[in-house]
Amino acid sequence: MSEPNPAALSGFIRQHDHFIITAHIRSDGDSIGSELALREILLSLGKKCYIFNNDEPAAYLSFLPGFAEIKNMPPSDIADYDACLIADSAFSPRLGSVYNTLQTDGPRAVAVIDHHQNPCLNDFCYIKPDASSTGELVYNLAEYLEIPVTGNIAIDIYTAVFTDTSGFRQTNTTARSAKIASMLFPEIKDHYPVMMQSIFEDNRYGGLKLMGKMLEASKRTADGLIIYSLLERRMFAETGADDSDLEHFITYLRSVRGIKAACLFRETGKDIKVNLRGKDITVDLVPFVRRYGGGGHPQAAGFSVTGKSLCQAADEIINALNLYLAG
Amino acid sequence: MSEPNPAALSGFIRQHDHFIITAHIRSDGDSIGSELALREILLSLGKKCYIFNNDEPAAYLSFLPGFAEIKNMPPSDIADYDACLIADSAFSPRLGSVYNTLQTDGPRAVAVIDHHQNPCLNDFCYIKPDASSTGELVYNLAEYLEIPVTGNIAIDIYTAVFTDTSGFRQTNTTARSAKIASMLFPEIKDHYPVMMQSIFEDNRYGGLKLMGKMLEASKRTADGLIIYSLLERRMFAETGADDSDLEHFITYLRSVRGIKAACLFRETGKDIKVNLRGKDITVDLVPFVRRYGGGGHPQAAGFSVTGKSLCQAADEIINALNLYLAG
Numbered sequence: 001m002s003e004p005n006p007a008a009l010s011g012f013i014r015q016h017d018h019f020i021i022t023a024h025i026r027s028d029g030d031s032i033g034s035e036l037a038l039r040e041i042l043l044s045l046g047k048k049c050y051i052f053n054n055d056e057p058a059a060y061l062s063f064l065p066g067f068a069e070i071k072n073m074p075p076s077d078i079a080d081y082d083a084c085l086i087a088d089s090a091f092s093p094r095l096g097s098v099y100n101t102l103q104t105d106g107p108r109a110v111a112v113i114d115h116h117q118n119p120c121l122n123d124f125c126y127i128k129p130d131a132s133s134t135g136e137l138v139y140n141l142a143e144y145l146e147i148p149v150t151g152n153i154a155i156d157i158y159t160a161v162f163t164d165t166s167g168f169r170q171t172n173t174t175a176r177s178a179k180i181a182s183m184l185f186p187e188i189k190d191h192y193p194v195m196m197q198s199i200f201e202d203n204r205y206g207g208l209k210l211m212g213k214m215l216e217a218s219k220r221t222a223d224g225l226i227i228y229s230l231l232e233r234r235m236f237a238e239t240g241a242d243d244s245d246l247e248h249f250i251t252y253l254r255s256v257r258g259i260k261a262a263c264l265f266r267e268t269g270k271d272i273k274v275n276l277r278g279k280d281i282t283v284d285l286v287p288f289v290r291r292y293g294g295g296g297h298p299q300a301a302g303f304s305v306t307g308k309s310l311c312q313a314a315d316e317i318i319n320a321l322n323l324y325l326a327g
Numbered sequence: 328m329s330e331p332n333p334a335a336l337s338g339f340i341r342q343h344d345h346f347i348i349t350a351h352i353r354s355d356g357d358s359i360g361s362e363l364a365l366r367e368i369l370l371s372l373g374k375k376c377y378i379f380n381n382d383e384p385a386a387y388l389s390f391l392p393g394f395a396e397i398k399n400m401p402p403s404d405i406a407d408y409d410a411c412l413i414a415d416s417a418f419s420p421r422l423g424s425v426y427n428t429l430q431t432d433g434p435r436a437v438a439v440i441d442h443h444q445n446p447c448l449n450d451f452c453y454i455k456p457d458a459s460s461t462g463e464l465v466y467n468l469a470e471y472l473e474i475p476v477t478g479n480i481a482i483d484i485y486t487a488v489f490t491d492t493s494g495f496r497q498t499n500t501t502a503r504s505a506k507i508a509s510m511l512f513p514e515i516k517d518h519y520p521v522m523m524q525s526i527f528e529d530n531r532y533g534g535l536k537l538m539g540k541m542l543e544a545s546k547r548t549a550d551g552l553i554i555y556s557l558l559e560r561r562m563f564a565e566t567g568a569d570d571s572d573l574e575h576f577i578t579y580l581r582s583v584r585g586i587k588a589a590c591l592f593r594e595t596g597k598d599i600k601v602n603l604r605g606k607d608i609t610v611d612l613v614p615f616v617r618r619y620g621g622g623g624h625p626q627a628a629g630f631s632v633t634g635k636s637l638c639q640a641a642d643e644i645i646n647a648l649n650l651y652l653a654g
Contacts, residue, residue: 167494169494169527171520178508181508181509182506185502196497200582201581201582201583203584204583205554205583205584208545211539211542212541213543215538227532255527256530256532256535257530257532279524
């Protein structure tokens with residue numbers, strides 16, 4: 001079997017004229033950056049396009065050129081669109097309400113560009129699970145189409161690659177993504193201070209306060225191998241924080257020297273959300289979370305618990321995890 | 328004047344046989360990585376070398392090949408060394424006790440490789456203040472000497488460049504450093520998970536607890552333009568943290584959306600240390616800190632205050648900074 005490449009997707013793009021572009025719910029830097037870069041590519045080929053997402057895009061990405069073009073309503077002239085291009089997701093319920101709209105009213109021609117482990121929908125899809133990011137694949141597509149990756153496209157793609165690798169820190173970083181970054185850097189360097197500040201320094205004050213409470217409340221097991229903390233419902237009210245502030249919390253717990261796993265328990269009012277991260281790369285958390293009906297990756301997994309108090313759930317699960325890690 | 332290049336330093340290396348390598352006190356990833364890469368380069372040219380630093384190197388860098396070769400005692404056969412190569416610092420008191428030892432007993436031939444704004448000591452120095460890091464210059468030197476940058480040298484140089492740009496996030500990131508990273512990445516990718524975990528996930532538990540207290544105690548001024556926090560002496564005792572845990576504290580304060588400056592006050596027992604960061608890139612903090620006998624860069628500066636309580640110092644300085652920012 002040949003290595004996934006952008007040839008068929010390029011053919012799909014050439015065959016159609018009016019594109020709806022979409023991505024998964026709660027779009028991140030990779031999906032938004034990829035959508036906007038795809039839009040620039042399509043525009044440069046004289047195509048018409050419309051970005052239609054389930055949610056409003058996160059404000060910290062507003063530095064991206066074309067950000068205002070992201071809509072969360074379908075186009076009024078949806079019947080005029082002859083193709084749909086999905087970035088960073090399969091054509092699936094993960095698209096949110098967009099999925100139903102596209103299924104009923106959308107164009108029948110659909111293609112996917114994605115680095116997740118998704119099945120190919122049809123021959124036009126460009127899916128490569130060992131790529132760092134969808135942004136990396138959009139770069140490959142632009143190169144294949146011989147579209148210069150400069151200006152706006154460079155900012156969009158760099159942001160996609162940079163955010164999905166957490167700034168080239170995660171193990172999904174690839175040699176190709178490092179090379180793409182180095183080729184794009186001269187194009188974007190004047191924008192770099194604003195980009196970096198928007199990406200990494202846009203925390204809300206309430207979120208900072210909640211993180212303070214979470215760190216203060218953190219505990220380690222007697223053997224020091226698990227670190228965990230509890231977020232009570234009242235802490236959100238006290239600080240004005242909400243779930244959107246939690247992104248880096250568990251990463252910070254995981255940063256402690258000598259632990260094997262980090263665990264964050266969050267009281268939502270209707271259940272207890274349990275979020276786990278592995279630090280010891282020989283540990284696989286998936287079999288553990290499956291006991292509780294959860295899922296995820298070997299080093300990042302989670303599940304929900306109902307009918308227990310926050311403390312009760314934490315006590316039981318930390319004990320079970322301790323046995324599992326010893327096991 | 329020609330652009331600084333490694334030609335003269337290469338000549339210096341070729342002319343001598345036994346090298347003492349050193350760097351500034353409290354060596355960081357750039358200085359340690361650069362020293363170890365220089366050692367590999369010199370060894371590959373058949374030279375003898377000895378790394379002599381003021382302090383023990385930080386434990387989080389122990390993944391670097393050759394880490395155990397870093398000594399904080401001079402070689403017993405110091406008279407046999409005919410050259411000294413200083414990385415990431417001038418030949419100055421910033422070398423700590425090493426400076427005096429080298430001045431009295433060290434070889435008279437000295438050269439410097441550095442990206443700080445330091446005067447050239449002599450014609451052999453390779454100083455380039457617009458480089459991202461000393462690691463970037465060591466890469467240029469290896470390339471000039473036609474030494475393949477593979478294996479250990481690749482790990483050392485990547486670490487130097489990566490840490491001094493805070494993972495390509497800071498404005499000192501250069502197109503050259505991005506290119507070097509992309510060329511080195513395929514050489515180091517099997518070591519990447521360990522490297523990244525050592526660099527970013529080696530916080531001490533006490534430091535995490537202290538950061539929690541610091542975030543909880545943080546305040547914003549009424550206009551929301553300054554965020555600040557106070558570290559009382561007792562907090563260190565309560566958490567078991569010490570000054571070595573403080574590195575990212577102010578970065579985290581600075582990460583809050585909408586502020587212009589972040590300020591951290593720390594009670595040491597003999598004075599109050601005041602650490603400032605600018606977030607609005609049009610603000611220059613240097614004239615402000617000079618009023619208090621301090622110094623630094625436009626966006627990162629500090630000073631000390633004596634004879635005042637922590638709260639008193641904070642109140643006065645935040646008021647003055649507020650007027651300064653308005654001004």
